[in-house]
Amino acid sequence: MSGPSCRRCCCLFWFPGLLLHTVTLLSSEFRSSAGMQVTSTGPQTLQKAKGESVTLGCSYEPSPYDTGELDIEWSVVSPDTTQKDEMLISFTGGNKYIHGNHNTLSFAAADPSQGDASLFIAALSPAYSATYQCKVKKSPGVDTRKMTLVVLVKPSVPKCWAEGGQLVGHAAALHCHSATGSAPLKYQWRREGGGAIPATATQNSLTGELKISNHSQSLAGIYVCEANNAVGAEHCRINLRANTPPNRAAVIVGTVVGSLLLIIILLVFIGLLFWKLRHRFDYEKDFSNDIREDAPPPESRPVSRHTSRSASRHPQVAYSQVGETRPDVGHRRPLSTSSGGFSPQKSTAVEYDSKYGHAV
Template sequence: MVVEELLICIELYNVGVIGLIKPHGLVMCEVLLLTVECVFHVCVCVCVCVCVISTGPQTIKKAQGENVTLGCTYVQSPSDTGQLDVEWSNVSPDMTQKDRLILSYSGGTVYKLGDPGLMSRLKCVGDPGQGDASIFISPLQASDTATYECKVKKPPGIDSRKVTLVVLVRPSVPKCWVDNGEEIGSTIILRCKSSEGTSPLKYNWIRESGGSLPPTATQSKLTGELLIQNHSQSYTGSYLCEVTNEVGKEQCKYSLRAYSSANKAGVIAGAVIGALLLLLLLLLLIWLLICCCQKHFSSFHPIKYQLNLLERQ
């Protein structure tokens, strides 16, 4: 029965409840740095050392640009007589490497020891010396993804809490384009691609105008490709691609057209003829410019100028 009461009491302690009505007499048990006292039907958990009492998820997911509070509240015990020290560290994923200390509180002073880029965005929520060593980070960056550990030391007591922060990047605005042209009767591929964003990215094509996707169309949610076979005039219109992940979404549009092979040949021929006419016009302008320059310089030739003077005399 003592063990049952202890387990219940520890569970209640973890969620912040310190009392429980129990129909038992006096029971005293000490284990795992906790004391269970049951007097007059009341079971009370008493911490016999410094204890971190923050609760919450062990993994926190946030979007880049948002903010987060990493909780680390604690209680002290009269039996703790040493100097209070609080440390925040980045836990190394490599067990052979040391954790990286980013913030320390000792002797009433807070020391920021981590990367300056992170330290400029990190601050203490409360007074680390008065039971609240929580930290606040804003705005979040993808590089902030890590496991953070808060360690509270007041000899002989010591306790800690770890929390994993995952910073997710929203998708960037995707680019929409078409492969294989837009010729009637051909197989075309509409493509959609976002250059940034935390995986997995999911793509979805919809048709904004003209109803649902063509019956000959198939799309890949992973690559953002929309393949349309046997393209026709009825498949033209505005198509929208939306890319999403856990923390955001973005979209782009493409206006799909359709033309026949004859029209394609006409367009090519027109482009060639236009280019040739432009070239001929340019050559004509160059020829006229050369002629004007030659006429201008010849009128000021020194010998001809002297002959003209003699003739006038």
């Protein structure tokens, strides 16, 4: 082969390698000139339970051309674009700063300047549900990453109960409800060691109700209800019985007999009450008649209490004032015989003491 032809073949052989090397150098140069880059990957939305802890990742890689001072900021992005974001924690000049009352926040790494600016949050509560932004700046490079954190409440232990008499041949209903828990809460019923729930039964995953249209002995047993959401689950148990319905004929007979006994008792009570009132009325009537027969006749001339008292103390005494000339005794009119049957007697003169108001 001639010389020019050989040189042409060698050039064709080395050209692809030279082109690949050039592309690699340009790519490296482009990456180097791209500046600061946040390299963390993972879901942009995190769901955590109340009381747990979480680490929001923010690893970064600066460019050789980034020669400025390192500045790291974590903030809560305001849903209102007209409002400022809330600064949480920062790292600048080799120092860490906590802004506001956020003592549960800290950098995950002891030295955030070594490429890890991740944020650690302890003891989560629903108040921490927000969109967070990590901003890493080293002039002239700067890069950011946003993540949404949703803090949910686990469902509380649900309460299970049965509605109705759990009678064979009748409809039965089981209910399940958790008092607390972040929505959406879902409920699921299952039998514990007794087979699958029959196809005729229907359950509502939102309300926690299980309906059995035709209850039977084969459906009795332990049923378990599980309440769950994105961060947890709790369950409760209930024993579904299959009670035999009462005999309708016996119920009717018992009702009739009970009603008759009640009527008889009422009649006896009314009769005794009537007899008691009638006996009392006859007794009061006889007693009033006896009083009218034994009453003495009224006095013809009632005497005043003052007169009778005076007469009993000083019978047949005539009074006259001191110094008054008393008429002759022989001319006194005799006392009336109607005042007790006393005969006239002689009376002596009596002096009247005006100081004490009686005869002396």
